[in-house]
Amino acid sequence: MNETMIILYSSIIIFVIGLYGLIAHRNAIRMLISIELLLNAANLNLVNFAHRTALENALQAQILTLFSIALAAVEAAIGIAIFINLYRIYGRAEVDLARELKEV
């Protein structure tokens, strides 16, 4: 087992943890953190494989990773904003409270 594989497995584990956290919990903050975990797992994977390839592609992968981190931050900020509003209305920040647009 070489380095790449170790990091790969690690990112998978982190991904799965994040996925579990996203699906199985209602708390908004918890879900946000899980989303961060998902994204960072993907980033980790990206960097991991970038390390193993030639320089030009590696550069692209690292730039993509930076984009991803930035986007994660942005998306977290927006998410927080929405959840703060949710908290204001309902008194707690849980996602299954926002059902007004349901069809069934």
Next chain:
Amino acid sequence: MLFVEYAWLVPLIPILLSAITLLIGKRTPREGGYFGVAGAAFSLILSVLIAYEVATNNLYGYKSVFTWLTIGDAKLYFSIIIDQLSIIMMLIVSLIATLIMVYSFGYMHGEEGLPRYFAEMLLFVGSMLILVMAADFLFLFVGWELVGVCSYLLIGFWYKRPPAASAAKKAFLTTRMGDIFMLAGIAYLYYKFGTLDILELNSLAPGLDLKMLTLVGVFIFIGAMGKSAQFPLMAWLWDAMEGPTTVSAILHSSTMVKAGVYLVLRAYPIISASPDTLLFVAYIGSFTAFIAATMALVEWDIKRVLAYSTISQIGYMMAALGVGGYAPGYLHLISHAFFKALLFLCAGSVVHMMHEIVHDPWLSRDMRYMGGLYRPMKITALTMLIASLALAGIFPLSGFWSKDAVIEAALEAGDAVVYWLLVITAFLTAFYIMRLWFNTFWGELRAPEMLKEEHHHTEKEYHLHESPPVMTVPLIILAGMTIILGGIIPLFKKSFAEFLAGYLEHYGISLEHGGMAHVEFHPLVKGFAFEIVPVWAISSLFALLGIYVAYEAYATKRLAIDKLVSSGVGRILYKILSEKYGLDKLYLLLSETLAWKIISRAASWFDLNVVDGIVNGIAKLGVLTAKVSDLFDRYIIDGIVNGIGTTLKSFGGWLRRIEVGIVQIYIMLIVIGAIFFLVLGFFAPGYISSIIKWLGISA
């Protein structure tokens, strides 16, 4: 300046005057009467001048041609010819026309619509002159039909009387029935020879094969039959008596009805070229002569008797022509024209006066109301007697000579049927005409007892008078002509025949003694007695016999005619004759019942219900198709469209159930989707790459 060059004025001037009279006649004195006389007189004078000129300079055969139309090689002309045939007719027509126009002053005095009368009479004179002067069948046909129209208009002059209107139509239709056969004959000749010129066709037509030649000849003769009222196209002539007597005098006795005879004379080379045609002509002629005379035996309407007489005498002419008696036929035409016109005018004189007594237009013609009119109307009575004796064929009047010539021709030709028919008819003729004379002028006036008036006027109290001179002078002139002709004819018979021969010579037909044309006549029934006895004896015997019987029956009343006709065979015969052998009924049957009620009605029903029914049916089918299309469109096609919409809607509705509003479910779905594609990528990487390519993402 030759008068002949202006011959075309002879028919044209009366026609122009006719139009003028129609337009301004009302304002002229005598309401156009002077125009009438002027027109006829002009034609007369010009005809005389032309005749003199042509005779002295031997200009026979002078032709004047007007190109009617040309289309390349097809040329049609209006052409006239002055020759032996036409010059005589021109003189007769214009002379009689002038006399009758003068007579009309008196007879038609006080009638309404006089300008119309004189205009129509003038048009007739012009048309008749066209007919006799025509040198090609086209122009002849024009004149032919025009005189037919004038006849129609003049018979229907008293248009307010339904019988007159009906009679006018009957006349036109019956003659037109004959005319169209003539048209067919002419068209066929044009088809074969490319020309309508009579003189040319006279030379060319005998070259046709015999069957077609006979057919053409018969067709042309049928046209003559219609106009000259021969059997069976004769029913119109006695109804034509509804018109004024002057009309009857000119049209239906002396001129128009002779047109048929004239046609035969003109086209003789064509007609005589086939023995069958001649046979047809002769038999129709003699048969007509006989049955018309029989009808006159029982008729009480004075004008109708004369009408039958006309038919009968024309039958004589046709019979003469049929057996080859060219000159005798023409001779009889001429002499008959005068004494028949005279008879009609005298009858008109009588009727005119009777009208003042009886007031009913129909009854004033009924001889049963007359009688004893000799005393007040001596001139009329005497002139009528002269005419009657001429008709009966008594020596030395014109009728004697001409009728004898006809019977001699029949004898010469050798056909027993024709001969005996003509001879017996001579007896009948004498009988019926003297019957007429005796009933009208002999004895006592019967009007009073017939009218059964409360206060019986005696003769003296009726204002019985002779007609005014304007009427009696023409009578005297005509009577004089009859007598004079009687003197002239025997002397000039031979030269007349030679004169006419000049016309037929061009076509290789010679006239032999007695004016008989050298033609092939094959008698149908040969052989008879009395060849030894001269014709004049036979005819005079029969004529005198007829007069005697009439005298005994009607003058002295020793012969009880009434008893004869009221029992047994007499009654049957009487019925047949007074029904005119059913010819009137036949006409009505053919026209009213067959043509109108049956065929026309059927055609109209068929048109309205079947043909139009099909059209309407198609239209209804169209409407039905439209309706079905509409339903189809609305329920099926639109139904499909709506159905698609509904389906989509319900699908959407079902699909909406995904939107549960619970975020985690959404996340779940995302994850599931991702897993799906992952799995797909493992097992079928090709699909994934093609999807990506399709999406436009470069790998």
Next chain:
Amino acid sequence: MLQPIPYELTIILFLPILSAPIAYLLGMIKGRYARYFAILVALVEFLLTIHLALAFDITKANELQFVEFYEWVPRFGIYYLVGVDGLSLVMVILTSLLSLAAVIGSNHIEERESFYYFLFLLMETSIIGVFISFNLFLFYIFWELVLVPMYFLIAIWGGPRRKYAAIKFFIYTHVGGVVMLISFFYAYWVYYLNTGVFTFNLYQLIGLEPVNGTYAAVATFLPRNIGLILFGALFFGFAIKVPVVPLHTWLPDAHVEAPSPISVILAGLLLKMGGYGIIRIAIPLIPFAAKELAWPITILALLNIFYAGFVALWQADFKRLVAYSSISHMGIVVLGSIVGNVEALTGAIFMMFAHGLINGLLFLIAGVYKHHLHTRIIEEIGGYTPYIPLTSAFLVIGGLAGLGLPGLAAFVAEFLTILGAFKTWGLRVAIVVFGPVLSAGYMLWAIQRIVFGPPKKPHGEVKDLCLPEIISFTILTFLIILLGVYPRILTDITAQFTQFFISRYF
């Protein structure tokens, strides 16, 4: 021989349609102004056509004169191609003459006059267009264009059953027009396949005018059966218009329900479009079919003459009687155009003109009866002769003309046609001579019931003809007599044309 005016034909063609809106506007001011203006336009139009006739070279009557040619959609062979030859000239004169007579005779139209004269002028252009177009597409346009104003004229100002009659007329004749158009397209297509050229120009399709230097006639490219069918289709289209029995039933309703001046146009002009079409288009396009089908068409023509004549005899409505007599006379036109000799063809063309005059007169008289006596039923019209002597006199003249009396126009036509028919078929067509007896029968009987007979007392006041009617009647009568006595006026114009036509196609 006068000098032609530049663009003369186009002026004659478009003058009425361009004047139509003016007439409409004038009519909005006051109804009668539309009428006076329309009469003025019709008069000018008539004078122009007379000038056209005088400037026409009779010796070259078989060639197109006054030709005007503009490209319209050259890619499809659609051109503005107008001209006149002997036949077209005669028809154009008839059109302007009858339009003038009809406009003058429209004095009894009293409502919506502006629209009436607008439609009338529109129609005049279309009819003239039919007669002078030598590009089949253009021809079709004008042909169909006639239908629309006619529909409205019948539907608005007509008699009690006008809606039915107008629709029937429109759809029936339109069907004919469509069949005709399909035939045109087929010929056009075949021509293209064989010559590579798209053209609707008639003279090119029949091979009288070269296309790319060669003369090609459509007929030569058609196998026998197709040619027969195509001719049949063309004939069908025109036969509806003529009309040929049994495709005639639109006519009685249309003629009867239309207002009388419009009946004049219907009978006098529209029917002639059918006859014109047969002579101008159907026969030249596929001559071999015309020759083969000559006998069946002759039978149809005879059927027209007799069947329509018998139906006419039964009619109680005077206008319907005249309508059926129109069908009967058009039988002579068909007969004359198909037998294939100069006499008959001249007779056919002459009959088109003469019948236009005669039945025009009769329909105008019917209009007088309708207006003064408020009825068309013969029984009810009869017996007023003493009160309306002038009308009765014109009726007698018109009736006598209608039955083919020599000295009047129709005789020339009938005589020539009969001569021609005999020339081709001999005694087989002998039955045609009975036609005049039949027409004499129904005409004289109608006259007898109307003019003759004991006079009746009218309910109200019965007036005789007024001045405009007298003028138009007199002009028509004068022409009828003139043509009857001196037919050369017409036959000289058509002589070259007919000779050329027969020598080329028969």
